[in-house]
Amino acid sequence: MKITNANVNITSPGRNFVTLKVETDEGIYGLGDGTLNGRELAVASYLSDHLIPCLIGRDPFQTEDIWQYFYRGAYWRRGPVTMAAIGAIDMALWDIKGKAFNTPLYNLLGGKSREGVMVYAHANGKDIDHALEDVAKHKEMGYKAIRVQSGVPGISSTYGVPKGPGRYEPAERGLPSEYEWATEPYLHHVPKLFARAREEFGDDLHLLHDCHHRLTPIEAGRLGKELEPFHLFWIEDPTPAELQDGFRVIREHTTTPIAVGEVFNSIWDAHDLIRNQWIDYLRMTITHGGGITALKKAADFAALYHVRTGFHGATDLSPVCMAAALHVDTAIHNFGIQEHMPHSDETDVVFPHHYMFKDGFMFPGNAPGLGVDLDEKLAAKYPYQRAYLPVNRKLDGALTDW
Ligand code: EZ4
Ligand code: CO
Helix, strand or coil: CCEEEEEEEEECCCCCEEEEEEEECCCCEEEEECCCCCCHHHHHHHHHHHHHHHHCCCCCCCHHHHHHHHHCCCCCCCCHHHHHHHHHHHHHHHHHHHHHCCCEHHHHCCCCCCCCEEEEEEEEECCHHHHHHHHHHHHHCCCCEEEEEECCCCCCCCCCCCCCCCCCCCCEECCCCEEEECHHHHHHHHHHHHHHHHHHHCCCCEEEEECCCCCCHHHHHHHHHHHHHHCCCEEECCCCCCCCCHHHHHHHHCCCCEEECCCCCCHHHCHHHHHCCCCCEECCCCCCCCCHHHHHHHHHHHHCCCCEECCCCCCCCCHHHHHHHHHHHHHCCCECCEECCCCCHHHHHHCCECCEEECCEEECCCCCECCECCCHHHHCCCCCCCEECCEEEECCCCEECC
16 A cells, blocks of 8 residues: 555634545545644644655555654654654554554554543633532533632633633634733642532542643642642643653652643653653643654553553544544553543534543544544635634743743
């Protein structure tokens, strides 16, 4: 089999997505997600201008060699743009392989290690009462695990909580909006939120929380320690992770499990975190981590150190990535949990798919390959719209991590 053609589709059914379609001389095609929130056009150009010309004529079954060709062969390694582009190609090639062998992707990755994939939902509210109402709503929908974020008194905007009515969506159309941040009120507030959550929902529901890179290691240690009575499933991204050593400090102070990695694009971003057992869950995902080839290896490496997966599954990863994640989750032994932020109805019809949700679990479905398609005609009705993630400032105006 030979790759005869590949093209990049950019569509915005509610939010922007970059999708690679790879075609072959046998009429089989594969899809890959290359969406990088707020930097979509850079990945599209990297694919169209630099990678696709080198892809034509290759054997799509050679996923390992093609991965190495674009990773090592670029000379300039790593980085989110490069790795999302490689991720899109790798995903599309595995999709082709599954379709060629007429089997769902998980069968090529070791087969089913579990019947279903436990997912966690996002609950949020402008204050504790509203956040807990949203937890109750998601529990009613069948979720066994729920991430809880709430507005903080004294701060006008908070990560994970919509500013007005409607669903929470991290990127906003137009130029970046500015959010406000203060650590002290946040640190006072979060233990109260989870004390109330345990009081109202008991011990059985898994509760999670995302600190979204805003604390120093010692502040994260304090938060983790204060949350111990409420036995969270994890706290996520407690501190920015360029300094992997920072997690040693957190670990010395708390037994609250730590999840990190949604902004990582290479196993080298997590190498020290894993081999020192400073984290419990690796949150990289298929698109930004360089594809199925790379994530399977990362998961296997993590398994040696008792680290499980908790792949990123925000709406800014397309249904193509969601499907890929669910196949990997189904196959690997050290799966932990999968993030599930449902896409809008507009997005779901542009990307018809076989995966489904039932009673707190998701299932990749049994269609060959990834089991996702792209309705190109419908996609064409939603042209790209400039959108950015917000930036964040402390109360004195200093720029900080969002
Ligand atoms: O803010 O994917 O855990 N989920 C998250 C996400 C991220 C977005 C950024 O594009 O932190 O909501
Ligand atoms: Co997160």
